[in-house]
Amino acid sequence: MSFQNPVFIPGPTNMPEALRRACDMPALDHRSPLFGEILQPALAGVKKVLKTELAEVFLFPSTGTGGWETAISNTLSRGDKILAARNGMFSHRWIDMCQRHGLKVEVVEAPWGTGLPADCYEEILTADTNHEIKAVLATHNETATGVKSDIAAVRRALNAAKHPALLFVDGVSSIASMDFRMDEWGVDAAVTGSQKGFMLPPGLAIIALSPKAQAEVESARLPRTFFDVRDMMKAYASNAYPYTPAVGLMNGLKQSCDMLLAEGLENVFARHHRIAEGVRAAVRAWGLELCARTPDVYSDSVSAIRTPEGFNANDLVTHAAAKYGVAFGVGLGEVAGKVFRIGHLGSLTDVMMLSGLATAEMAMADLGLNIKLGSGVAAAQEVYRSDIAIASKEAA
Numbered sequence: 001m002s003f004q005n006p007v008f009i010p011g012p013t014n015m016p017e018a019l020r021r022a023c024d025m026p027a028l029d030h031r032s033p034l035f036g037e038i039l040q041p042a043l044a045g046v047k048k049v050l051k052t053e054l055a056e057v058f059l060f061p062s063t064g065t066g067g068w069e070t071a072i073s074n075t076l077s078r079g080d081k082i083l084a085a086r087n088g089m090f091s092h093r094w095i096d097m098c099q100r101h102g103l104k105v106e107v108v109e110a111p112w113g114t115g116l117p118a119d120c121y122e123e124i125l126t127a128d129t130n131h132e133i134k135a136v137l138a139t140h141n142e143t144a145t146g147v148k149s150d151i152a153a154v155r156r157a158l159n160a161a162k163h164p165a166l167l168f169v170d171g172v173s174s175i176a177s178m179d180f181r182m183d184e185w186g187v188d189a190a191v192t193g194s195q196k197g198f199m200l201p202p203g204l205a206i207i208a209l210s211p212k213a214q215a216e217v218e219s220a221r222l223p224r225t226f227f228d229v230r231d232m233m234k235a236y237a238s239n240a241y242p243y244t245p246a247v248g249l250m251n252g253l254k255q256s257c258d259m260l261l262a263e264g265l266e267n268v269f270a271r272h273h274r275i276a277e278g279v280r281a282a283v284r285a286w287g288l289e290l291c292a293r294t295p296d297v298y299s300d301s302v303s304a305i306r307t308p309e310g311f312n313a314n315d316l317v318t319h320a321a322a323k324y325g326v327a328f329g330v331g332l333g334e335v336a337g338k339v340f341r342i343g344h345l346g347s348l349t350d351v352m353m354l355s356g357l358a359t360a361e362m363a364m365a366d367l368g369l370n371i372k373l374g375s376g377v378a379a380a381q382e383v384y385r386s387d388i389a390i391a392s393k394e395a396a
């Protein structure tokens, strides 16, 4: 691997130099007032990125997975029923976690490559007249398949069924890269980590709980200690922390939010969309197909690309790493060996993306796929030099 090359995996993502520096701090006494000067702006910044004024943000030394556990363990009790769709590896893992916590999960199986079936949720929620379902899980962006789901539609399904269940959203690979509206969509728990859209090293679970979710914390019976938000809330009140915080990462998070807000969230989303459109144009030029079945579910943060029958997509990932020092993502679960993934989120420019596409072409050609060198790059170049691209850059 070369540390000069960008990575094209859907997390951890490339880190801007300024953020790496922000994480590199001398030891700091977290019981001193200095800590509050890092904690408070980091919490305020995350709220802006999540577009919430109502929710409370919690930062744990952990990862997105710890964020899932924070959401469920603070609001639910053993035996509670929850509703979730499985359309990829990440939604599967959250379901698995819930089951291991003794929750009863009604699983809606959705084909990998499709989005969350909100209409199916509505049917199930409408039929649940006794309101036994306590929470609905939604993976905003299924990183395994490069599929985004419509969270607003899930909220509409809950409202149409007049159902009081909590709405928990895994936004690990969407938040800070794709439009996310916590308050407007009535999201009760939003979960992410530091190493994706926030462009930081791994190590922080970032989670936000709505007032409605917070109201469940006292009566929830699932065991929790490290992830108990009550301890965190009590400590926050005096600019403190219940244990030793990951201060460097939190300082990085404060800077990351500043950086995202300075670019402008809508510009950040437009940049991700433009870069993703270039990748998709390249995939078409190669004559390959995305795992995502329809344009309405195309993800702007990751593309999972199907390779031809009989070709092991993992070989491409291994070869690109060994020969060119460039990282792409392997296929996971059901699509292991059938897709490779190009992560295109975080700190990325059109020019960086072109280098990734050029590398993918070389690797595919080396391994005998019928790819014309430069074909995907040229298709992406046309997207990146188009008027839309220029207009959105000027806005930034």
Ligand SMILES: *Cc1c(COP(=O)(O)O)cnc(C)c1O
Binding pocket: 011, 063, 064, 065, 066, 090, 139, 141, 142, 143, 170, 171, 172, 173, 193
């Ligand atoms: C990366 C990812 C996770 C897991 O996060 P970790 O930080 O690795 O624990 C969960 N969900 C989605 C959608 C992801 O992309």
